[in-house]
Amino acid sequence: SQWGEENLQALSIQEGEDVTMNCSYKTYTTVVHWYRQDSGRGPALIILIRSNEREKRSGRLRATLDTSSQSSSLSITAAQCEDTAVYFCATDPSSSFSKLVFGQGTSLSVVP
Template sequence: SQQGEEDPQALSIQEGENATMNCSYKTSINNLQWYRQNSGRGLVHLILIRSNEREKHSGRLRVTLDTSKKSSSLLITASRAADTASYFCALLPKTSYDKVIFGPGTSLSVIP
């Protein structure tokens, strides 16, 4: 399967703590993306990192990519209760120019 695998499947933290989610994959990629989904809603794009990039920041989000280990991490700093959601990594494999492949997701709960 070309799918990414997120780790952990579920994460519960206190408000103000940092949350780290990991994504491992097996195929070569053009880019890797992270999405967020609030309960019962569609997905919202958070950040995209290209295969030649190692780190990217967007507000409280920090994404790293290690193509040699085929892994990525999403760090949310100073978490808030409103960050409670599911987070998905999504791959754009080199063999599939346009089709984005999603992993099963990490469910994050931020306790006020």
């Protein structure tokens, strides 16, 4: 799982497998952003989940948010090689102007 003093995590799975990445955060938030970052590029938002949603789906992606345990997860169903990337969760603890706080990230490698 991401956060705190943890180093960047690395996961390697085979094509077709399911994978879940977890994120625990320290500061209260009502929204969690999940970004993916491909090599040499900036982060791109893949799912934004709010506290009133608890679960959100987008294609093969599914995000959950549990504000009581201050945790979120991102699942990928039937992973494909193009899902290979670094995945970050980010919270926005500010109640006024936005300032994202990123986790360490999970480096996901999907191999044939």
